Amino acid sequence: MSNLQPIPLPPTRRIVGALPKLRRVGMLSYMIHHWQTHGDISAMKLGPRQMALLSHPDYVHQVLVKNQLNYQKGTNYDKLRLLLGNGLVTSEYELWRGQRRIMQPSFTPKNTLGFADMMVKVMEKILVRWETMADTNTPLDMQAEMMRLTMSIIGEAMFSVDLSADEHQGIGRAFGHGFEHITDNTGRIFIPPPSWPTPRNRRFKRTLETLDSFIGEQIAHGRRHPNQPNLLNMLLSAQDEETGKGMDDKQLRDEVMTLFFAGFETTARTLGWAYYLLTQNPEAYAKMHAEVDEVLQGARPTVAALYQLPYTRMVADETLRLYPATGILARQAIAEDEIGGYHMPAGMIVAFSPHILHRHPDFWPNPEAFMPERFAPEKVAAMHKCAYIPFSTGPRVCIGNNFALLEIVVVLAMVAQKYEWRFPRQEVGAELHGTTRPEKPLYMTLHRR
Numbered sequence: 001m002s003n004l005q006p007i008p009l010p011p012t013r014r015i016v017g018a019l020p021k022l023r024r025v026g027m028l029s030y031m032i033h034h035w036q037t038h039g040d041i042s043a044m045k046l047g048p049r050q051m052a053l054l055s056h057p058d059y060v061h062q063v064l065v066k067n068q069l070n071y072q073k074g075t076n077y078d079k080l081r082l083l084l085g086n087g088l089v090t091s092e093y094e095l096w097r098g099q100r101r102i103m104q105p106s107f108t109p110k111n112t113l114g115f116a117d118m119m120v121k122v123m124e125k126i127l128v129r130w131e132t133m134a135d136t137n138t139p140l141d142m143q144a145e146m147m148r149l150t151m152s153i154i155g156e157a158m159f160s161v162d163l164s165a166d167e168h169q170g171i172g173r174a175f176g177h178g179f180e181h182i183t184d185n186t187g188r189i190f191i192p193p194p195s196w197p198t199p200r201n202r203r204f205k206r207t208l209e210t211l212d213s214f215i216g217e218q219i220a221h222g223r224r225h226p227n228q229p230n231l232l233n234m235l236l237s238a239q240d241e242e243t244g245k246g247m248d249d250k251q252l253r254d255e256v257m258t259l260f261f262a263g264f265e266t267t268a269r270t271l272g273w274a275y276y277l278l279t280q281n282p283e284a285y286a287k288m289h290a291e292v293d294e295v296l297q298g299a300r301p302t303v304a305a306l307y308q309l310p311y312t313r314m315v316a317d318e319t320l321r322l323y324p325a326t327g328i329l330a331r332q333a334i335a336e337d338e339i340g341g342y343h344m345p346a347g348m349i350v351a352f353s354p355h356i357l358h359r360h361p362d363f364w365p366n367p368e369a370f371m372p373e374r375f376a377p378e379k380v381a382a383m384h385k386c387a388y389i390p391f392s393t394g395p396r397v398c399i400g401n402n403f404a405l406l407e408i409v410v411v412l413a414m415v416a417q418k419y420e421w422r423f424p425r426q427e428v429g430a431e432l433h434g435t436t437r438p439e440k441p442l443y444m445t446l447h448r449r
Contacts, residue, residue: 004343007052009043010034017045028327028432031353040360041340051330051349052339055356057363057386059339063331063350064386064394071350074332082194083182083208086251087258088399096396098240102247103255103399106234112402114229115157116303119407122152122162123414124300130446134419139443142275142421146268151175153407154263158256159218160230174210179265181207183434215253232256259400266325267404269435271411273323274315276442279423281370288312289449292416301413306406309413314372316408320390322370324354327432329392354389355436363387419446 012018022030031053034044040056054060063071077090084090088099105111126149133140148164151172155163163172181204192198194205222232235255239246247255278285291311299305330351337344344350359367363384364374373379391398398404415421421444429439 004338004341007041007043007339007342007344007348008038009045009050010038012045015047017047019047022046026431028353028355028430028436031328031351032356035353035356041342049349051351052344054339054350054352055360056340057357057360057384060352060357060386060389060393062337062339063352064389064392064396067337068394068396070334070337071331072334073330074349076330076332076349079182079191082204083178084258084261085254087254089258089262091254098243099247099251099255100395100399101242102238102240103235106231106238107399107402109402111234112406113303115403116301116306116406116410118156119153119410120301120414122156123149123410126152127414127418130419134446134448137445139445142272142442142444143268143438146271147176147264149411150264150268150271150407154260154267156230157263157403158231158260160228161218170210171214174207174214175260175264177203177207178211179261179434211257212253215256216249218256219249219252231259262398263400263403265435267407269325269437270316270319270323270404270408272438272442273436274319274408274412275421275444276423276428276438277319277322277370278315279421279444280425284315284370284372285420288315288412289416289420292413296413296417298417301410306409306413309409311372312409312412312416313405314375315412316405317375317388318370318372319408321358321364321374321388322368323430323436324358324390325435326390326392327355327430327436328353329389355430355432357387357389360387416449418449420449421445422447 013020018030018034025033034042034053035055041052041054041059043050043052054063072092073090074092081090086095088096088103091099152162152164155161155168155172161168163175181200192201194201218232219236222228222230222236226233226237232252235247235252237246278288288311291309295305295308328351330349333344333346333348333350336346358364361367364387386393391401391404423442423444428442430436431439
């Protein structure tokens, strides 16, 4: 491949490269500007290293699907490993393949639908609590409300425990602190080693001790009570179909931690963005309300009824297009490769942003507009398979994608039966801080319909 041209590297500062500007404007804004200026494949210099930014679905397909064995997560995910260990998100090679085989049966569409009734029960409690907040015109922090909601759902699904209850507030805060520590680290260029006794490291150590103790207790409880219908017990009984082996407690801990953090922060962000988009697009909001009213007619949602809410599901998909929770994905090339006619050297970091891919004008007409109808079945069938990747794609697609989509639809539908959120018409930008977040808090008011 020596005859291929290197990936174009725009002129930049010799030593620090783009780092000063990246820190000043933020990763997401910088990547968008870089793509708009330099096209679908280009390199950026970040200190002593270069990173290739790929912004065309064909190039993403090469990395995540066609030649995925040549691209590892590598050191890009070391910060996450401090918290998640070697769970599905961070593990590599044979460990990942074995874990995926063990866990995949627990996340089939059929098994995922088994959690719908639990989600409905949790939402019924939340809707009762919201009765005291409705029609008061008191602005509520949307992110705090959605985090509490998704914390309740994932706690019940994983452990059969309500983590929003008073007796579990410490555990809920610990999960929040853990995620906050990792996302803060993600935005830092220099991070003191974990062994350094800085205030942040000491706090993180205490957080890990709290979480490890709680998860250890839940694993022990699950072994004593194997018939409780939750994800933890499904994983406790799961076995590799090739080897017949299950998971030891250390691997269980890593997978439980991974599923929890993947299942509450990201979904909470998506729900917050969904209500922002609906309040800014009242016709779409009214159309979703009309569908919910016609199908559910005030009744408790059933699995069959949830399948009859196609527009509500389209709202979820279009929200994930405009504001994918994961704003950037990264890999590292093991051996050299050719992408887009350019030479990809071994060891090069490769990054792509779903936020950018989901706005590529060659694949998304009027890309900034909120148009749930884009996801009508006939249009989905005609999509490029890597133009829309809110849960990544290929063999390492998010194992919990069906669970997340079910949860979003349940929440949107049940809230629509009783309430609507209101927010003034205004443009709110996005920033990347672990997940794709609003640049400022979204304070909304809740009103009975």
